[in-house]
Every structure is written in structure tokens, then in C-alpha cells.
Amino acid sequence: MDQIEQAEFLIEAIPYIKKYFNKILVVKYGGNAMIDEKLKSSVMRDLVALRLLGIKVVLVHGGGPEISDTLKKMGKESKFVNGLRYTDEETAEIVRMVLAGKVNKSLVDLLERNEGKAIGICGQDGHFLQCEKQDEALGFVGKVTRIDPQIIIDLLDKGYIPVISTVGCDDDGNIYNVNADTAAAAIAGALDAEGLILMTDIKGLMENKDDPDSLIKKVYVSDIPALIKQGIISGGMIPKIECCKEAIRRGVKKVFITDGRVSHSILVEILSDEGSGTMFL
Numbered sequence: 001m002d003q004i005e006q007a008e009f010l011i012e013a014i015p016y017i018k019k020y021f022n023k024i025l026v027v028k029y030g031g032n033a034m035i036d037e038k039l040k041s042s043v044m045r046d047l048v049a050l051r052l053l054g055i056k057v058v059l060v061h062g063g064g065p066e067i068s069d070t071l072k073k074m075g076k077e078s079k080f081v082n083g084l085r086y087t088d089e090e091t092a093e094i095v096r097m098v099l100a101g102k103v104n105k106s107l108v109d110l111l112e113r114n115e116g117k118a119i120g121i122c123g124q125d126g127h128f129l130q131c132e133k134q135d136e137a138l139g140f141v142g143k144v145t146r147i148d149p150q151i152i153i154d155l156l157d158k159g160y161i162p163v164i165s166t167v168g169c170d171d172d173g174n175i176y177n178v179n180a181d182t183a184a185a186a187i188a189g190a191l192d193a194e195g196l197i198l199m200t201d202i203k204g205l206m207e208n209k210d211d212p213d214s215l216i217k218k219v220y221v222s223d224i225p226a227l228i229k230q231g232i233i234s235g236g237m238i239p240k241i242e243c244c245k246e247a248i249r250r251g252v253k254k255v256f257i258t259d260g261r262v263s264h265s266i267l268v269e270i271l272s273d274e275g276s277g278t279m280f281l
Contacts, residue, residue: 013271020270021054023194024156026252028184029260030062030199034103039261041110043199046266047161048116055270056156059111059118060164060187062180063103070098083236084134084141085177092140092175096122099165107163118161123168124175126151129183131168131176142168142176144183147190181243189250196247197269198240199260204278205241207232219280221248244280255280 027047034040051057067085068078071094079086087095100122111118123129128151131142155162166183168176181198188196205227207214219227224245227233233241244255258265258277268276 009272012273016271017053017055020050020194022056024056024058024188024191025050025270026058026060026184026188026191026193026196027266028060028062028180028196028198029107030064030180034061034063034260035065036261039263040107041114042263043260043266044107044110044116045114046264048111048114049267050270051116051159051161057161058152058156058164058187058191058193059107059161060166060180060184061099061103061107062166063099066103067095067098070094070102081135081138083239084138084179086137087139087141087177089140089175092177095177096124096167096175100124100167104163104165111161111163116161117159118163119155120163120165121151121155122165123178123183127169127171128152129166129168129178129187131170131178133176140174140176142178144168144178144186147186149187149190152187152191179239181240182246185243185247185250185252185255188247188252188255193252194254195270196244196252196255197266198243198255198257199266200240200257201259201261202257203259204257204276205233205237216278217275219278221245221280241280248280 047057071078104120108118108120128148130146132145134141134143152162166178166180168178184196203212203215205216207216224241247255256269256277256279258269265276
């Protein structure tokens with residue numbers, strides 16, 4: 001961008017900055033979108049920029065590839081049931097170690113190195129992410145039963161970006177591996193967030209999954225059953241779209257699926273007329 005284009009982008013962004021000012025934006029970041037270190041640093045800079053513009057950013061992260069890699073190094077095979085990782089008690093401990101330890105603290109460090117203020121937490125802190133078993137066949141994969149958002153609100157009020165790893169718990173001390181999209185939707189609803197962004201490794205919802213030019217810019221929740229029936233929403237997109245639907249049901253104003261592999265996709269999505277992915281209303 002030349003200087004004129006930069007100035008025009010800022011002018012275009014003013015109504016969006018005003019709209020999101022002092023509101024909560026939950027960003028889910030994980031999976032293959034987190035693999036590129038240079039791009040990861042760029043995403044963290046974008047989050048810091050949004051926080052400096054007065055938007056209260058909450059970062060919810062996964063880390064499936066890191067978990068699989070650690071399990072492999074420990075000689076433990078990754079097993080999936082209907083797209084979800086089977087999690088026995090030992091695997092749950094490893095998930096906590098990888099997500100709440102390695103991945104979470106590396107993201108906190110990146111935010112701090114990019115002039116942000118961040119604190120990492122997981123669902124066991126304050127027991128804010130309460131769970132029960134989603135399905136006996138999945139082991140300790142958690143279904144969210146209750147969220148107490150106070151610890152997140154306290155961090156936001158102090159000017160921090162909360163970085164949340166999706167490790168849940170119950171009153172008996174059991175640890176649960178919670179799908180990051182599911183957790184992000186529940187957290188966004190509990191916070192009465194203005195928006196939720198699911199950063200993934202696809203451009204958004206497309207009429208033809210093999211044609212990136214067939215991106216659908218806007219979807220109403222009432223359209224989802226017909227899109228599933230037509231086969232436009234299928235396979236692995238179904239649970240992701242269900243999370244979008246659940247977030248809207250819980251009171252989140254807008255949900256976006258955007259490509260985490262593209263530089264500044266968050267800023268383009270939030271602060272421009274055009275957007276970069278699919279918006280759900």
C-alpha cells in the first residue's frame with residue numbers, strides 16, 4: 001500500500017473501530033493456521049493493534065498438530081473418532097501439558113514481544129470452563145456445561161489480552177480436552193461478545209470447495225439447513241458451522257470464518273467494508 005491507500009484504509013476503518021470500541025472480540029486460533037512462525041507473529045501483531053484501538057480481544061487457541069507431535073515423540077498413537085481426538089486419562093494430561101504449557105506460553109510471549117499485554121490461562125484456572133464427558137466413546141473429551149467468565153472479564157478490565165487454552169475440568173478434578181471451536185463459541189456467548197472469529201486453514205464457506213472464487217460472503221443461521229441439504233456445508237465443515245450457529249444462539253452478534261494463513265486477515269475482516277471470509281448472522 002502507498003501512503004494514500006493507507007490513509008484511505010484508516011478512513012474506511014473509522015466506523016468499524018467505533019462499532020467495536022470497548023466491545024469484546026473473541027478470536028479462535030489453532031490447528032494448521034498456527035504452523036508458520038512468521039505468520040503467527042503477524043497475527044499476534046494484529047491482535048495487539050486491535051487492543052490498542054480499544055477493542056477487548058480474547059484469544060482462544062487449540063494446538064492439534066503440537067499434541068499429535070508430542071504424542072508421537074512419547075510413543076503414543078493419536079486416535080480419532082468422528083474427527084475428535086480420543087482422549088484417555090494419560091492423553092488428557094499430555095493435552096494439558098502441551099496446550100496450557102508449551103502452546104499457551106509461546107503465544108503469550110509473542111504478544112508481549114509485539115508490545116502487547118497478555119496473560120495465559122486454561123479452563124482449570126478458577127474452574128471457569130466446567131465440563132462433562134461428551135461421549136464415552138471419546139474418553140475425556142469435554143462437553144461444556146458451565147462457564148464463569150469473571151476471570152476473563154477481570155483480565156480485560158486490566159488491559160490484558162487473555163490467552164485461553166481449551167482444557168476444561170469438573171468438580172472431581174478430571175481434565176477434559178475441549179474442541180477449540182466449541183469452547184470459543186461458548187466463551188464468546190458467556191462474554192456477550194460483539195464478534196467471534198474462527199481462524200482456520202480455509203478461505204471461508206464456498207459454494208464449490210475446490211473454487212476459492214466461490215466464497216459465500218454472508219450466511220444467515222436460518223440458511224444453514226438448506227446449505228447442508230445442498231451439500232455446500234459438508235464433512236468437516238458441519239461441526240465448524242454448528243459452532244457458528246451455537247455462538248449466534250448464545251447471543252454473539254456476528255461470527256466469521258476467515259483464513260488464518262493470510263496476513264492481516266483479522267484486520268481486513270473487522271475493519272473494512274469487504275471483509276475476507278464468511279460472516280454468519
